[in-house]
Amino acid sequence: MRIAVMQAEAKVLGIERNLDAIDQAAQRAAADDVKILLTPELFTVGYAPYVLRDSLDVSALPDVRERLSRIAAQHSIALVYSLPEVTDNGWLITSTFVDHQGEQLAHYQKVQLFGPEEHEVFIAGTNPPASFEYRGTTLGMVICFDVEFPEVVREASRRSVQLLLVPTAMGRGYEQVCTRLIPTRAMESQLFIAYANHSGTEAGFELAGTSVIAGADGSILAQGGPDAELLAADIDVSTLATIRTEVPYLAEARVDLYAQWSSGTSAGK
Amino acid sequence: MRIAVMQAEAKVLGIERNLDAIDQAAQRAAADDVKILLTPELFTVGYAPYVLRDSLDVSALPDVRERLSRIAAQHSIALVYSLPEVTDNGWLITSTFVDHQGEQLAHYQKVQLFGPEEHEVFIAGTNPPASFEYRGTTLGMVICFDVEFPEVVREASRRSVQLLLVPTAMGRGYEQVCTRLIPTRAMESQLFIAYANHSGTEAGFELAGTSVIAGADGSILAQGGPDAELLAADIDVSTLATIRTEVPYLAEARVDLYAQWSSGTSAGK
Numbered sequence: 001m002r003i004a005v006m007q008a009e010a011k012v013l014g015i016e017r018n019l020d021a022i023d024q025a026a027q028r029a030a031a032d033d034v035k036i037l038l039t040p041e042l043f044t045v046g047y048a049p050y051v052l053r054d055s056l057d058v059s060a061l062p063d064v065r066e067r068l069s070r071i072a073a074q075h076s077i078a079l080v081y082s083l084p085e086v087t088d089n090g091w092l093i094t095s096t097f098v099d100h101q102g103e104q105l106a107h108y109q110k111v112q113l114f115g116p117e118e119h120e121v122f123i124a125g126t127n128p129p130a131s132f133e134y135r136g137t138t139l140g141m142v143i144c145f146d147v148e149f150p151e152v153v154r155e156a157s158r159r160s161v162q163l164l165l166v167p168t169a170m171g172r173g174y175e176q177v178c179t180r181l182i183p184t185r186a187m188e189s190q191l192f193i194a195y196a197n198h199s200g201t202e203a204g205f206e207l208a209g210t211s212v213i214a215g216a217d218g219s220i221l222a223q224g225g226p227d228a229e230l231l232a233a234d235i236d237v238s239t240l241a242t243i244r245t246e247v248p249y250l251a252e253a254r255v256d257l258y259a260q261w262s263s264g265t266s267a268g269k
Numbered sequence: 270m271r272i273a274v275m276q277a278e279a280k281v282l283g284i285e286r287n288l289d290a291i292d293q294a295a296q297r298a299a300a301d302d303v304k305i306l307l308t309p310e311l312f313t314v315g316y317a318p319y320v321l322r323d324s325l326d327v328s329a330l331p332d333v334r335e336r337l338s339r340i341a342a343q344h345s346i347a348l349v350y351s352l353p354e355v356t357d358n359g360w361l362i363t364s365t366f367v368d369h370q371g372e373q374l375a376h377y378q379k380v381q382l383f384g385p386e387e388h389e390v391f392i393a394g395t396n397p398p399a400s401f402e403y404r405g406t407t408l409g410m411v412i413c414f415d416v417e418f419p420e421v422v423r424e425a426s427r428r429s430v431q432l433l434l435v436p437t438a439m440g441r442g443y444e445q446v447c448t449r450l451i452p453t454r455a456m457e458s459q460l461f462i463a464y465a466n467h468s469g470t471e472a473g474f475e476l477a478g479t480s481v482i483a484g485a486d487g488s489i490l491a492q493g494g495p496d497a498e499l500l501a502a503d504i505d506v507s508t509l510a511t512i513r514t515e516v517p518y519l520a521e522a523r524v525d526l527y528a529q530w531s532s533g534t535s536a537g538k
Contacts, residue, residue, distance in 0.1 A: 111523060111526065112521065112522075112523065124523075126526060128530040148457060148518065149457070149518070149522055149523075149527075150419030150420075150423075150457060151419075151423075151522070151524070151527040152527070154419075154420075154531075155527065155530045155531060158531065176452065176456070176487050179449070180448070180449040180450075180452050180453050180487065181449075181453045181456065181457070181487075183445065183449050184449050184450045184453040184454075185453075187445070187450065188417060188418070188419060188450070218445050218449065218450075249417065249418070252381060253381075253418055253420070254380060254381065254393075254418075255420070255531075257380065257395060258418075258420040258421070258424065261397040261424045262423075262424060262427065262524075
């Protein structure tokens with residue numbers, strides 16, 4: 001299954017312009033036989049927590065979701081998009097998967113907020129990584145900082161995820177997350193990971209690009225440069241059985257022993 | 270504190286020759302003001318599980334340990350060496366830390382055996398990563414495949430380890446463990462890692478070199494090439510407080526939530 005990662009600069013609060021950019025990426029990707037298009041964290045509204053808190057018209061969000069579904073349906077391509085979600089308890093950072101008919105199949109709320117802005121503006125989710133079936137593949141979703149915690153990706157793997165879809169907003173200077181950490185996560189938990197970052201500058205925040213699609217053996221199937229681009233790779237989940245046998249990270253992880261250690265029941269033997 | 274990593278080809282069952290090589294490395298390292306010399310997995314006997322099982326004279330091991338202690342004391346340098354340990358239940362792969370007077374401060378038994386040879390010849394340990402004080406720093410030890418499991422390094426970090434010392438025997442073709450995984454482990458669990466590999470070929474097994482000393486921010490402080498060499502780096506644990514504040518991986522990891530997920534108590538909310 002061919003997937004694509006949209007790497008681009010969002011215009012903060014420029015929803016029309018950002019929807020256009022997603023529409024164009026969906027059109028290009030569909031023409032390349034891509035089945036799933038992954039877009040960056042909060043791309044439709046821009047990655048700018050304080051600006052969103054102060055100036056986003058949240059009453060527009062249901063219509064924005066409708067239009068994103070229509071983009072998917074129009075180009076007959078599945079789409080992962082990320083938006084704020086407004087609840088009685090506060091706002092969350094979320095990602096949503098809509099299929100090639102624009103039907104919502106999964107929704108995820110970010111668990112690991114990053115930095116003071118996110119902690120001030122958003123509340124953190126508590127649900128585990130999304131896990132759902134699409135075109136014969138078990139997909140998963142987490143967001144940005146979530147993926148930097150190995151336990152989160154382990155949980156996705158425990159839920160049978162074969163391809164983990166990760167919108168992000170990663171700043172310049174942290175490129176090693178894209179070049180080293182993401183391939184390591186994929187290798188150690190033996191699943192494919194697609195990680196879609198912004199490029200350019202949003203509300204003064206310089207974003208790193210360097211988006212990546214990593215193989216379940218830790219290989220890099222596609223990696224972006226610093227500027228806007230559309231990355232694509234073919235994901236063959238039929239290779240997972242061989243990968244998971246060759247180096248049996250999942251089969252041989254001594255999870256019960258680790259749990260004993262952290263509960264203190266086997267220490268100091 | 271300056272540390273060094275010995276990267277070299279061992280002679281399988283060539284204990285005299287391998288002790289000489291460690292002695293020379295200790296001499297060179299001590300002259301460079303190195304306080305701790307880390308040597309590769311099973312270096313003194315060679316990395317060759319079947320050959321060791323069939324031909325190693327285990328009655329010689331206590332004397333080998335004595336001589337390794339004397340090397341440390343003679344050059345006034347702490348030494349991490351790795352040997353098989355013979356118990357009533359079977360053999361284990363171990364590492365031992367002796368201080369600059371040759372006194373043993375810590376001992377560790379490998380928990381994650383790698384591949385069919387190790388599984389046939391050795392039994393796996395169950396104790397958590399070693400954690401102990403030396404010259405004002407909290408050191409830890411694990412071995413080779415152990416470090417590829419993020420939970421093992423998390424446990425070391427939970428035990429306050431600031432510098433994790435890892436003898437290894439990593440084959441060619443898996444260099445990404447050295448170049449991507451080790452720096453990722455160091456970054457995500459916010460400790461320094463030194464990872465000492467063999468180079469050359471032992472009992473037909475081609476070893477990757479590429480040993481690494483990684484900073485707690487994921488930086489690479491030293492990285493070996495494919496051939497024998499002595500790597501060194503200065504470890505400044507006073508930087509840990511800043512590193513752990515800048516990106517608070519340890520402080521913000523939602524360990525209770527992860528535990529709920531894996532026990533199934535918060536799924537499907």
